[in-house]
Amino acid sequence: MYRYHHLHLICSDLERMERFFVEVLGARLVERRKFGTADGAVLDLHGTQINLRTLRTDEMVTGDGSQKHYGYDHLGLEVEDVESAYRALQGEGYQFITPPTDTGTSKMAFFRGPDHIVIELLQKKV
Structure with a gap:
């Protein structure tokens, strides 16, 4: 059986994204942690886990997410x-x-x- 566990977002500005989820949408900060070499945070959005992280040292961004793409x-x-x-x-x-x-x-x-x-x-x- 498959059950939803979390959403994981890569952020250009971790603090800005965290503030958005906490201050605007009412999420709760569970912890700040590393995801490999990336700084990150785990949030609880009223029972839904949201993981946020920056880029890892060996990663790079392709596109800015403003156009349609496969995936999320x-x-x-x-x-x-x-x-x-x-x-x-x-x-x-x-x-x-x-x-x-x-x-x-x-x-x-x-x-x-x-x-x-x-x-x-x-x-x-x-």
Whole structure:
């Protein structure tokens, strides 16, 4: 059986990404640690483990993540009220790719976080 364990992101600015998850999305810092030669952090986003790290000494970046590519596409986060989350994040200066949209069964919106990571906000309809 396979179960979700964590999301692992490579960051250009570890402190900025950590602040984003903690201060904006409400994650909790579990620990700062090394991932091989890379500085990193482990966060708990309301029961979801998020690992962050910088580049290792033998790694290099290809592209800036602003274009579509194979692999990671987006992180989906459930919220109680998409409209209020949208306004709060816009107030913090985050740019939305898709404004709050009614899909029939839910409301969703997509925005870009640090390093161009795409995050979906999803509000289930009751």
